[in-house]
Amino acid sequence: MKALTYHAPFDFRCERVPEPGLLAPEDALVRVELAAICGSDLHVWHGRERGLDPGTVMGHEFLGGVVETGEAVTRFRRGDRVVSPFTTSCGACYYCELGLTARCLRGELFGWVERGKGLHGGQAELIRVPLADTTLVRLPETLASEAALLLGDVLATGYHCAVLAGIAPGTVCAVLGCGPVGLLAVLAARELGAERIFALDSVPARLAWAGRFGATPVALSQGDPVASLREATSGRGVDAVLEAVGTPEASGLAFELVRAGGTIAAVGVHHEAGFPFSPGQAYDKNLTYRIGRCPARHYMERLLPLASQREAELRGLFTHTVGLDAAPDAYRMFAERRDGGVKVALRP
Secondary structure, eight states: OEEEEEEETTEEEEEEOOOOOOOSTTOEEEEEEEEEEOTTHHHHHHTSSOOOOTTOBOOSOEEEEEEEEOTTOOSOOTTOEEEOOSBOOOSSSHHHHHTOGGGOTTOOBBTEEETTEEEOOSSBSEEEESSHHHHOEEOOTTSOHHHHHGGGTHHHHHHHHHHHTTOOTTOEEEEEOOSHHHHHHHHHHHHTTOSEEEEEESOHHHHHHHHHTTOEEEETTSSOHHHHHHHTTTTSOEEEEEEOSOSHHHHHHHHHHEEEEEEEEEOSOOOOSSOSSOHHHHHHTTOEEEEOOOOHHHHHHHHHHHHHHTHHHHHHTEEEEEOGGGHHHHHHHHHTTOTTOSEEEEOO
């Protein structure tokens, strides 16, 4: 089958690889209808995350149809249309029962094989899904694939960020980064009742999207964003910052933007060794800082109604759709923020 494989930073290839098979009774095989490039995939592209075995099939955002199930799978059968979160989960361990499915004791991340262990990803024609009964989510036939695909990562992560931030009616917040996760954090903040949402980015096309989702765009390249937001909040700063970038600069800016007693919620993937503010500075600001991987499976079913209600807007985030042969060039375009790219779909 065709798949997009990792070989080195900046060296992803569309090539033929062996088809996966069932390895355990809880497995399912899914024929991939639609996959996507995630912003966190770019950490591998740029070499910020290392350790993947050459030949690893990339990607953790995918949906499609079940083609085969192991004998222990009871919730799904051949032909079911399903979407997957980016990690597997057992549904029964301490962390799954807590709702922290991203830390499942048996969970694994799709698209990460290191020293021969791990799971291949969904940027391929076919994928094996372990723990299928408690990982996959059945989709209504009426929901567009592009909107449904976002449930497994980007929509769930944006919503999780808003929950971590404590967004409630009357909240004034700032969203740092208007990539797909940031844009859906704007959408989630609006759904949870935020009174005002400021969206900060340096890319005009992404700021325009944030405006369509109900935020006030703030261009990082124009003026002083900290001064602007303090002026808009009687000098205090915002109640919460939703950080969807994952850089030291974003962390530092978040600290400057949030008011005393406020909250920073960080879902951007960080690689730096420390914080740009000290424990003493956090103490003096009575800061609440919440960070971590989204437990996507925990949110997916509850977000199905929102995905249906906002289907047209969610579909619109996919500015490019290409086949697997064109995927390496699509990664390059997405990484360089060219051609107005917001979200790239791959159609095997």
